[in-house]
Amino acid sequence: MIFSVTRVCARSLTVSVNVSNFKVGKAITFKNISLLQRSYSMSVPDPKFPTLLNSFNLQKKLNEEKNIRLLDCSWHLPTSGRNVQKEYEAAHIPGAILFNIDECADKNTSLPHMLPQPEKFESYVGKRGISNDTHVVVYDTSEIGMYSAQRAWWTFRVFGHEKVSILNGGFKKWEEDDYPVTSEVQKVIEEKFIAKFRAVLVQHYQDVENNLESNEYQVVDARSPGRFQGTEPEPRADIEPGRMPNAINMPFGQILDPETKAVKSQDELEKVTLLQYCTGVKIEL
Numbered sequence: 174m175i176f177s178v179t180r181v182c183a184r185s186l187t188v189s190v191n192v193s194n195f196k197v198g199k200a201i202t203f204k205n206i207s208l209l210q211r212s213y214s215m216s217v218p219d220p221k222f223p224t225l226l227n228s229f230n231l232q233k234k235l236n237e238e239k240n241i242r243l244l245d246c247s248w249h250l251p252t253s254g255r256n257v258q259k260e261y262e263a264a265h266i267p268g269a270i271l272f273n274i275d276e277c278a279d280k281n282t283s284l285p286h287m288l289p290q291p292e293k294f295e296s297y298v299g300k301r302g303i304s305n306d307t308h309v310v311v312y313d314t315s316e317i318g319m320y321s322a323q324r325a326w327w328t329f330r331v332f333g334h335e336k337v338s339i340l341n342g343g344f345k346k347w348e349e350d351d352y353p354v355t356s357e358v359q360k361v362i363e364e365k366f367i368a369k370f371r372a373v374l375v376q377h378y379q380d381v382e383n384n385l386e387s388n389e390y391q392v393v394d395a396r397s398p399g400r401f402q403g404t405e406p407e408p409r410a411d412i413e414p415g416r417m418p419n420a421i422n423m424p425f426g427q428i429l430d431p432e433t434k435a436v437k438s439q440d441e442l443e444k445v446t447l448l449q450y451c452t453g454v455k456i457e458l
Contacts, residue, residue, distance in 0.1 A: 222308055224326075225341040225436060228350040231310060235268065242303050242361075243269035245344075247313040248286075248321035250408045260314060266340075266347060267355045270301045272311070272325055286324075288375065291368040294332050302361030305334065312340035312347070317426065318434025319343045333369030342434035349434075385418055392420040 226234070234241055245265050249255040261271045277297045279287040289297065303309060309329055313322040322339050329337040340347060348354065376390070384390045394416050399405030401422040403414035416422070427445050430437050 219335065222336045223338055226310060226338045227341050227435070228347050228352050231340055231347075232352055234308070234310075238308060240304075240306055241308045241310065242301065244272040244301070244309060244311045244325060245269045245313065246272045246274060246311045246322045246325035247315070247344075248274045248324070249315075252408050262358065263356055264354045265356075266312065266344065267353055267357070268359050269312075270359065270361060272301065274321060274324055277328070288328065288331065291332060291370050294328070295366045295368050298329075299366045300361075300363050302364050303366055304364035305367055307336065307364070309334065309337040310340060311337065312343045314344040316345065317431075318345050318429055319436075327374070331371055331374045333371055334366075341436055346434045381417070388419060392417050394420045394422050395425040396422070397424050397426070398422060 235243075243266055245261050247257045247260065249257065257273065258271065261269075265271075274286050277294065278285075278289050279293075311322040311325045311329075313320050315321065319339065319342065322343060326337050326339050342349075344354075381390070381392065384392070394401050397405065400407065400414070401416050401420075401424075403416070405414070407414055423445060428436055428442060430441075436442075
């Protein structure tokens with residue numbers, strides 16, 4: 174799991190959580206609820222660019238809007254046996270361009286898919302026909318509906334782009350809703366994108382390590398309960414089982430409806446562990 178999205182504490186705020194093993198990467202953490210609310214009150218999504226779009230509304234926007242760019246942001250664990258490039262070439266939503274999370278990354282580190290430098294992000298998305306005025310819609314081809322698209326959504330917001338949405342339920346839901354797919358790869362005209370890095374959305378390794386003593390931040394682990402508890406094997410050989418001390422677990426699968434592949438309703442999300450933690454209300458799941 175690279176990235177997951179949920180609603181946290183304040184009903185109007187959509188919060189991103191980026192969790193990777195403490196030994197090998199970075200993690201998004203939050204100092205406290207007031208800081209969380211203050212940070213995200215500056216970036217509540219514009220109704221014209223909602224965080225989540227269903228298939229019907231995406232097709233409507235594709236029909237009516239000119240400055241919109243679809244990105245296939247699929248990523249799979251190395252053990253999956255899946256090939257993102259080949260799958261994209263075989264079938265994708267018409268007009269979608271492939272966004273490779275491992276390519277749009279910092280190549281000066283051995284750690285996987287770390288954030289790219291601003292200038293690299295500018296070049297990468299510009300070559301995919303994206304400017305600061307483009308409405309970007311991201312999706313992936315995960316069997317569960319949404320797995321890696323949220324990482325791309327967060328990355329755009331880190332670099333100051335608020336006009337970004339996620340296809341709710343992903344490619345699987347799009348197919349189930351009987352909307353068109355194609356193997357045709359669209360050619361795009363390069364655009365100019367100017368990045369504005371938002372440091373409030375990122376914490377560095379040293380910050381998280383210092384937090385082991387200060388407990389100033391709350392770290393959220395979005396992996397499965399088995400991986401969080403260290404009872405399931407890690408998909409990468411160099412990762413030790415277990416979790417960061419004092420982390421809480423909110424498995425990303427809890428926010429998705431297994432039948433529809435889409436994000437659960439607000440009522441269902443209120444039962445998610447992270448909301449339970451933030452509100453201090455004990456809820457039996």
